[in-house]
Amino acid sequence: MAAARQFLLTRHTVLPGFGLALGFTLFYLCLIVLIPLSATFLKSFAMGWPAFWDAVTTPRVLAALRLTFGASLIAALANAVFGLLVAWVLVRYRFFGKRLIDALVDLPFALPTAVAGIALTTLYAQNGLIGRWLDPWGIKVAFTPLGIVVALTFIGLPFVVRTVQPVLEDIEAELEEAAACLGANRLQIFFRIILPAIGPALLTGFALAFARAIGEYGSVVFIAGNLPMVSEIAPLLIITKLEQYDYAGAIAIAVVMLVISFLLLLSINLLQWWSGRRTRPVK
Amino acid sequence: MSIEVSSISKNFGSFTALDNISLEFPSGELVALLGPSGCGKTTLLRIIAGLEQADSGRVLFHGEDASQRHVRERQVGFVFQHYALFRHMSVFENIAFGLRVKPRKERPSEAEIQRKVHDLLNLVQLDWLHDRYPAQLSGGQRQRIALARALAVEPQVLLLDEPFGALDAKVRKDLRRWLRRLHDELHVTSIFVTHDQEEALEVADRVVLMNHGRIEQIGKPGEVYDHPASPFVYGFLGSVNLFHGRVTGDHLQVDEHMLALDQHTLSPDTQAVAYARPHEVDVVRPEPGATGIPVTIRRILAFGGTVRLELERVGSESTENAGTPIEAEIGRDRLRELGLVEGEQVLIQPRSARVFPVNANESHQVEKAAA
Amino acid sequence: MTAATILHQPVPLESSRSVATNEPALVRWLLIALALTFLTLFLFIPLVSVFYEALKKGGDVYLKALQEPDAWSAIQLTLITAAIAVPANLIFGVAAAWAIAKFEFRGKSVLITLIDLPFAVSPVISGLIYVLLFGAQGWFGPWLQAHDIKLIFAVPGIVLATIFVTFPFVARELIPLMQAQGAEEEEAAVALGASGWQTLWRVTLPNVKWGLVYGVILCNARAMGEFGAVSVVSGHIRGMTNTMPLHVEILYNEYNFAAAFAVASILALLALVTLAAKSLVEWRFGHDQKTSIQEHAA
Numbered sequence: 001m002a003a004a005r006q007f008l009l010t011r012h013t014v015l016p017g018f019g020l021a022l023g024f025t026l027f028y029l030c031l032i033v034l035i036p037l038s039a040t041f042l043k044s045f046a047m048g049w050p051a052f053w054d055a056v057t058t059p060r061v062l063a064a065l066r067l068t069f070g071a072s073l074i075a076a077l078a079n080a081v082f083g084l085l086v087a088w089v090l091v092r093y094r095f096f097g098k099r100l101i102d103a104l105v106d107l108p109f110a111l112p113t114a115v116a117g118i119a120l121t122t123l124y125a126q127n128g129l130i131g132r133w134l135d136p137w138g139i140k141v142a143f144t145p146l147g148i149v150v151a152l153t154f155i156g157l158p159f160v161v162r163t164v165q166p167v168l169e170d171i172e173a174e175l176e177e178a179a180a181c182l183g184a185n186r187l188q189i190f191f192r193i194i195l196p197a198i199g200p201a202l203l204t205g206f207a208l209a210f211a212r213a214i215g216e217y218g219s220v221v222f223i224a225g226n227l228p229m230v231s232e233i234a235p236l237l238i239i240t241k242l243e244q245y246d247y248a249g250a251i252a253i254a255v256v257m258l259v260i261s262f263l264l265l266l267s268i269n270l271l272q273w274w275s276g277r278r279t280r281p282v283k
Numbered sequence: 284m285s286i287e288v289s290s291i292s293k294n295f296g297s298f299t300a301l302d303n304i305s306l307e308f309p310s311g312e313l314v315a316l317l318g319p320s321g322c323g324k325t326t327l328l329r330i331i332a333g334l335e336q337a338d339s340g341r342v343l344f345h346g347e348d349a350s351q352r353h354v355r356e357r358q359v360g361f362v363f364q365h366y367a368l369f370r371h372m373s374v375f376e377n378i379a380f381g382l383r384v385k386p387r388k389e390r391p392s393e394a395e396i397q398r399k400v401h402d403l404l405n406l407v408q409l410d411w412l413h414d415r416y417p418a419q420l421s422g423g424q425r426q427r428i429a430l431a432r433a434l435a436v437e438p439q440v441l442l443l444d445e446p447f448g449a450l451d452a453k454v455r456k457d458l459r460r461w462l463r464r465l466h467d468e469l470h471v472t473s474i475f476v477t478h479d480q481e482e483a484l485e486v487a488d489r490v491v492l493m494n495h496g497r498i499e500q501i502g503k504p505g506e507v508y509d510h511p512a513s514p515f516v517y518g519f520l521g522s523v524n525l526f527h528g529r530v531t532g533d534h535l536q537v538d539e540h541m542l543a544l545d546q547h548t549l550s551p552d553t554q555a556v557a558y559a560r561p562h563e564v565d566v567v568r569p570e571p572g573a574t575g576i577p578v579t580i581r582r583i584l585a586f587g588g589t590v591r592l593e594l595e596r597v598g599s600e601s602t603e604n605a606g607t608p609i610e611a612e613i614g615r616d617r618l619r620e621l622g623l624v625e626g627e628q629v630l631i632q633p634r635s636a637r638v639f640p641v642n643a644n645e646s647h648q649v650e651k652a653a654a
Numbered sequence: 655m656t657a658a659t660i661l662h663q664p665v666p667l668e669s670s671r672s673v674a675t676n677e678p679a680l681v682r683w684l685l686i687a688l689a690l691t692f693l694t695l696f697l698f699i700p701l702v703s704v705f706y707e708a709l710k711k712g713g714d715v716y717l718k719a720l721q722e723p724d725a726w727s728a729i730q731l732t733l734i735t736a737a738i739a740v741p742a743n744l745i746f747g748v749a750a751a752w753a754i755a756k757f758e759f760r761g762k763s764v765l766i767t768l769i770d771l772p773f774a775v776s777p778v779i780s781g782l783i784y785v786l787l788f789g790a791q792g793w794f795g796p797w798l799q800a801h802d803i804k805l806i807f808a809v810p811g812i813v814l815a816t817i818f819v820t821f822p823f824v825a826r827e828l829i830p831l832m833q834a835q836g837a838e839e840e841e842a843a844v845a846l847g848a849s850g851w852q853t854l855w856r857v858t859l860p861n862v863k864w865g866l867v868y869g870v871i872l873c874n875a876r877a878m879g880e881f882g883a884v885s886v887v888s889g890h891i892r893g894m895t896n897t898m899p900l901h902v903e904i905l906y907n908e909y910n911f912a913a914a915f916a917v918a919s920i921l922a923l924l925a926l927v928t929l930a931a932k933s934l935v936e937w938r939f940g941h942d943q944k945t946s947i948q949e950h951a952a
Contacts, residue, residue: 016850036783112879182381215776218881
């Protein structure tokens with residue numbers, strides 16, 4: 001025990017409890033995270049590569065994956081644009097009810113996904129409060145891929161706003177003043193000075209929204225329509241396969257999604273590390 | 284280009300930053316706005332630049348009212364205390380920025396931009412840094428790049444807001460000299476703001492002293508130093524000794540002693556305060572026939588070119604003079620000549636003492652100027 | 655800085671920017687309108703519609719829906735799940751933050767990444783991994799069946815899946831907070847003779863109390879609202895293995911909209927309370943931070 005502690009610690013300290021704290025943490029993590037996840041991966045290995053490949057490349061699975069990633073991408077892009085707009089307006093301008101709105105931006109974080117799901121479905125159905133305005137124009141939202149994008153946009157809304165807000169608040173006014181003295185107009189200042197400064201944060205928020213959207217289930221499954229090959233998202237397909245006892249199929253899809261999610265998580269961490277290095281304050 | 288500000292006032296809430304300021308800045312001059320924190324000098328500079336709007340009054344460039352012009356149309360070069368360099372752009376791109384954002388028809392060609400930027404980099408002697416980023420530069424280098432960036436758009440006027448405030452003392456001195464030489468070369472009308480009186484007196488053609496949003500005095504550095512118009516100016520430009528007393532002809536009655544005064548226009552019996560600089564205070568031994576104010580030598584600080592004596596008044600009962608220390612500055616030879624020792628009692632005679640009536644300034648404690 | 659110079663600093667009247675660095679008023683209001691339209695469409699209307707749909711058929715239908723026995727047991731199960739998951743994750747969060755913030759050791763960044771893992775995993779997959787472990791076909795399946803222990807399609811499975819999905823929240827709040835505070839105060843306490851537990855209880859935890867509260871609030875909101883993961887492990891047995899979100903789903907799929915929205919409205923209220931508590935903590939925390947900075951500067 002003491003030897004292990006000696007090996008792990010890289011800085012001498014008099015504080016007690018390292019062994020207990022780290023031990024408990026690792027124990028908890030193993031139990032809750034590592035063992036279940038490894039079970040999944042090991043089972044997928046047990047399947048053998050050919051079976052795995054077959055399970056993943058059936059048309060229905062591919063359609064579900066395409067839909068999941070495609071809709072998530074579009075939703076994340078929408079959130080990048082509108083999230084930036086919302087963050088800008090909240091940081092720079094003053095208007096009635098701003099503080100209330102600022103607090104409400106976190107609603108998609110706090111609201112259970114099932115509640116969001118049924119609310120959005122009822123709203124955008126053909127006779128729903130919003131759906132009835134769109135129907136004359138031939139725009140159907142509920143039970144179509146468009147509905148999926150709407151639900152995923154709702155889910156990802158806070159991510160971009162909350163990552164961009166602090167960076168926007170920290171931009172020194174002097175930078176914009178200097179640019180204005182040098183003759184730049186507001187548009188030039190935005191694109192040449194402000195956007196590069198918030199770029200990494202924007203990208204991080206986008207990636208977070210994207211990662212969240214890929215795995216989203218509760219808010220999508222009501223509004224989606226769930227027609228195989230058309231409006232069936234990957235998480236739903238996993239559940240369907242489970243219910244049909246097609247464990248191999250379910251595991252295969254899960255592993256594909258896990259690998260992509262982990263890669264995303266890695267890139268987000270790398271992005272945050274890299275941007276932290278580049279923008280050390282100029283003092 | 285000449286600049287004039289006419290009846291400028293600015294309030295922040297209930298705080299008056301500028302109170303009816305009118306000033307002229309002739310073309311080609313380097314003028315310092317000097318004063319303590321909060322005196323309004325930075326606010327005035329920013330109003331001239333167009334970064335702030337005055338509540339009333341006008342800003343005139345070459346006689347034309349520029350008050351409604353947006354900052355980007357005023358063609359001012361502004362240098363900030365903390366440089367405000369664009370940290371995601373290289374040094375080259377920072378300097379080229381003003382040229383690149385010009386409207387299409389006015390924009391110079393890429394070759395032109397290259398030439399101008401390198402010319403400017405050579406002017407500030409930093410061409411070798413052109414592809415570095417601001418984070419990789421020292422403070423002094425950053426400020427020179429900031430200056431080069433401001434000059435790139437050929438401004439009619441250069442405005443500098445405490446440009447050396449964020450730098451070390453030695454770098455500050457070097458850059459001061461460098462700025463003066465640059466100005467002599469370029470002759471751009473320049474206004475710079477500082478709270479460092481040494482800097483202002485060293486660099487500027489003319490000094491404008493400000494306090495509480497008002498102008499205290501304007502003049503050449505030598506003028507304001509030798510002929511300060513008010514106690515504030517006197518105290519701000521250097522260390523000062525105070526003597527409270529009553530005017531009697533061309534002397535001041537300080538408790539039981541008489542102090543010779545410079546020329547003044549005060550009537551007899553006025554309550555007044557006399558001001559004398561440490562290096563204008565002579566020290567003599569208390570021999571019979573010698574006149575002066577008696578003091579005890581507390582400390583002799585004999586390092587540096589001159590010797591500083593920390594003195595304490597003797598026997599003054601008057602509440603205003605009691606407790607206020609006196610500082611004298613004499614040469615090392617004089618110290619040896621007199622053979623002074625700490626604890627000794629001597630007499631001091633200011634060679635030159637300016638007198639102001641007691642109500643000439645709000646507080647009797649004039650701040651010692653920042654070293 | 656002397657008091658005199660502080661008094662003489664010009665007080666900026668508005669926090670809005672000067673004319674030089676702001677857009678023209680027309681552009682400003684246009685942007686505000688655009689942002690508000692987006693938020694209305696995607697945020698406000700959905701929120702309001704939950705309550706609108708719940709109360710559409712009148713107050714008594716609303717109350718009856720909530721008093722229904724199945725709804726009631728769903729509420730109970732949700733509360734029990736949260737009551738187990740949140741304290742467990744709280745203890746984990748404190749332990750992990752203690753290890754990570756106060757000590758330097760190899761593999762620390764790997765540990766931190768591991769803690770972030772649930773955020774990268776789809777809720778459905780979060781449930782799946784437990785089915786693969788404890789389900790009939792799972793690794794431990796046969797053993798559990800032999801001992802007649804039911805985890806999947808029973809309450810323990812629900813609790814487990816909920817713990818997985820929510821365990822990062824407290825840790826993620828505490829770790830940066832405790833890292834920023836450093837280990838000096840704790841080292842001082844130890845030097846004065848305090849034991850590890852005393853140090854933790856008397857020195858560390860009071861310093862992070864707002865971060866703790868914040869993390870617990872978020873953890874709780876997520877624990878009560880989790881849908882995807884619980885849906886996989888639960889078996890959807892009405893009255894027994896249904897949490898509130900699952901019950902909402904069942905009611906909705908039966909076209910019993912009023913009842914579905916009635917239960918959903920409680921969850922929505924919970925969300926609003928969470929947001930309010932969050933704002934309160936942020937206000938108090940920012941306030942405490944500011945006063946401590948002022949004390950240090952004086």
